[in-house]
Amino acid sequence: MKALSLALVGLLLWSGCRSDSAQRTLLAEGPGVRITADAFREAYLDYLLRTGLSDHPRLRRLFLEQMIQEALVVYEARRQGLERTPAYQEEAQAVETKLLVEAYARRVLYDTVQVREQELAEAFVRLNTEVRARHLWAPTRAAAESLYARLQAGASFEELAAEVFQDSTLARSGGDLGWFTFDEMDPAFEDVAFRLQPGEISPPVQTAYGYSIIQVTDRFTRPILTEVEFAKKRPLLERYLRFRKQQAAREACARSLADSLQIRFYEATLRRLYARIAGRVVQETEADRDDWMQAPLLTFGPAARRVTWTVADFREQARLTGAAHREAAARSPEALKEFARGLVVRHVLAERARTAGLHRTPDFAAARQQALDRWLYQYVRQQVQAEAVVPEDTLRAFYEAHRADFRMPARRAVWEILVPTEAEAHRLQRLLATTDFVALARRYSRRPGAATTGGYLGFVTQEQLGKLGPAVFRAREGDVLGPLRVADGYVLLRVGAWQPERPMTLEEARPLIERQLKPYFARKRWRQYRATLMAQYAERITRYLSRLDTLCLTPSTDA
Template identity: 65%
Template sequence: MKIWGFILGGWMAFSAVLRPGQAQDVVLAQGPGVHLTLENFKEAYTDYLLRTGRTDSPLLRLQFARQLVAEALVVHEARQQGIEADPVYQEERAALEMKLLVEAYARQVLYDTVQVRETDLAEAFVRLNTQLRARYLLAPTRAAAESLRARLEAGESFETLAREVFRDTLLAHRGGDVGWFSFDDMDPAFEETAFSLKVGEISSPVQTAYGWAILQVTDRFSKPVLTETEFAQKRPLLERYLRYRKQQAAREACARSLADSLAIRFEPATLRRLYDRITGRVEQPLETLDPELLQAPLLTFGLKGARTTWTVADFRAQAQRTSRAQREAAARSVEALQEFARGLVVRHVLAERARNAGLDRTPGFAQTLQKALDRWVYDYIKQQALAQLRLPEDTLQAYYTAHQEYFRLPARRAVWEILVPTEAEAYRLRAALDTADFSDLARRYSKRPGAATTGGYLGYVTQEQLGKVGAQVFAAQEGEVLGPLHIPAGYVLLKVGGWRPEQPMTFEEARPQIEALLRPEFARQHWQHYLEQVLARYADKVTWTKDFRLEAPAAMRMP
């Protein structure tokens, strides 16, 4: 409440200088690409304070207003210089339009029906004051999750199965234990299931954003005394958040129902070829796909008699309108890729329905799209400017000299690899080593991109880089061949070479680490200087409201 008091005090002090009825439409700053109103400022500034936890002050208001104006000027300059003709901009515009169309359709069809009941608020308040500890197992499909649950009921342990499903991660070593968590700390479906379980109870499979999970709550602690005053203080935020969660749940339920009604069917052979290409199991330049594969039918969907077919090229065009993180998650397994493609189909159909309903022709949609594009342009220009940042050589050298003892190369071993998709093939090649050279076999049979050139040589690698097989490699004798060993990409044979012991890094070897340490602060200063230059270029073209002019001290820093 303290933040809100400061904010309200600020608005009241400023509004006192305005004529009656003027507060709602007053323009604080006007210029090329700049139209900052009091209402716009209030909305952005309030969100900033709540997001950062900073305390309101007159100086901070000035800083923030300057920041908003500088951002608008950066976007204006980029548009003046023709960024809208850039293919990167065009691609981003298409992606944002698709996303906002789906959101507009969901808002019109689904969100108005969402209600937050008093019982929902009470339960959320209890959860907010409760902590759970749980462990889980993850599977790509419901059938695989059911199999894991059956194995648990047959007596196998979470510890054993976690090492199998999570492979070489912290979760594998901790038996799937996620530690203590509370309200809104986890995936919504995961959380909903966990709070419904008794301590020790094992859940049925539940679909999360990361796959199908089997949960077990291992401990629970609730705050013993909860007061009406505390509930009243938290109620507005809880109501807003629960409404958002219910809207998302309604949207996901609609997507699942739509996916079922569309009867999406895949071509298994094409799906497998595409997966092998995406995961690097087929050696091919990353920038290209076989033209024949691009034209291959991947899936069909729609009502009987009006089915639509997507080729791999169609799928790729849709996938390019998603984030890198989404595409990387789709490469975890064939099942994950399949689910990703289903999601793209649902998104496409919802966007088409939104267009058919004319939602893309409303003033509100155009404004929302423009605002999202402005944000992207600003972030893009910032990214481009910071990509050119070069840290001073003398600063890097001085840091290395002062902290040299911390920069050391771990022990490494030379390793050669043969990667194949099946265990049977790995055993066949292992037997062939009696009469064939390891590198020759790697050139002929390894599925690792580049193996045909390198003969499977991975170079000198650390134990950490080798993941779960690292300990075996570092315990092996020079010249020894290990395997077949199972890794996420398939099965490998590894030939172990000589040692390079731990040793101090040279300056060039330490440079990437030093730059990573120092770059954030240099980037902040560099971008701040860039914004100040933009403001200076337009100083005589931006008009401020007399009672809100920003004649800030030179030492003032933007937030």
């Protein structure tokens, strides 16, 4: 956010510009290319805000070339029939649902959002303030409340961070996040952190990632803040705060709607669904799977018009969300419930928007086309870059030059049983006297895939094991360690064979070398692809550079 403000003066005023009818004025045209002044202005201003760069004629021309290249990539993708692929059709469904919810929010919620002068002044101070804080994270409110109670009872951030964080840096540093400023953290986290005094500890705070308990350890505010600086940054701050308040209004609306819909779950189905996601379901017949897909999962709506979703309905709705959301839903049964509630709310809002005919407006059609064009561009880019190959002679030369750097660290074979409570871990520990570790892992471990692997984690390094590493590497082959506290519950670990450190062979080092070198060759291949397209269509693209150079960046002056 600090970088964004640097471009403010340069983008607000551009000397020598003239008015234009932006929606009709073309800056470039050709096959698949139709870049209007209005489209350029919107994209270019966003670029300046994101990068902190200042407006300049040369930068305008470079940015126009980038827009032309993107349009040609999309044009070629459509010409080759990519919009007829299942991946495109699925994305079109997801985009339409997302835009319907956005259109409904804009119509019902956004007009009521106002940014007060006091909020602008507070944001300006935050923009010039840096805060250092540490936190403890928990996936659920109950777990967060338990951590908070332990802090109140005298436990330290350091000992609790070592328990809750799998990230070794956070675990060792007591959850220290370092210095941050305005718009660098989750909004809910930021609001609390900026209001805390150094040393003060917050109660659990719900964020987009779970729950955090925050302690500010230091803060610094630039001592001289002038009215002139505030006036320069005011338009940017107002735009940003309006966006944040719109997002907050959407979240509040979603929570209120979820409550009013009275969403109820079939708990047995939910538990079975989570078990399948976690990989703890035994092999089923095709008939069993078909029956399972039709099992009712949840109901919602008024008593007279309750709607029931089966597992198949849930999967269809979940398919239209991003991979990150689906992965978050797999963390726990509670997270899965929250994910399902969000799907219901999204579905209801989209249906309300559709009933109101919001999908028939020109603005909706334009937004849909723009979103799908962006997706096509990224899809083609990923496909082209994925085809990049590190030449064999380059790979071998790199290995020979850096052979000493490629070493296989010492590793231990490890099996794991993960359970939610210490009492359950002790019960399984007692069962080990008469039952095989692998059999217990298959039956009881909550780790995804344990039913198949028997809890086998493979040969792992001490670093991969985090805080458990030293104990595992001191153990003898065949020892069972635990119960040990981890972020997801309690584990029992069976320690197996030892593999000492040794040099890597070329084949073992190959994935590491490819990971290091492939980004260069992927970027090179992508540049070549775009250059080929530009050369193919060069004579059919017309640019109106005099219009570009004199374009006003403030649309209010357009005729």
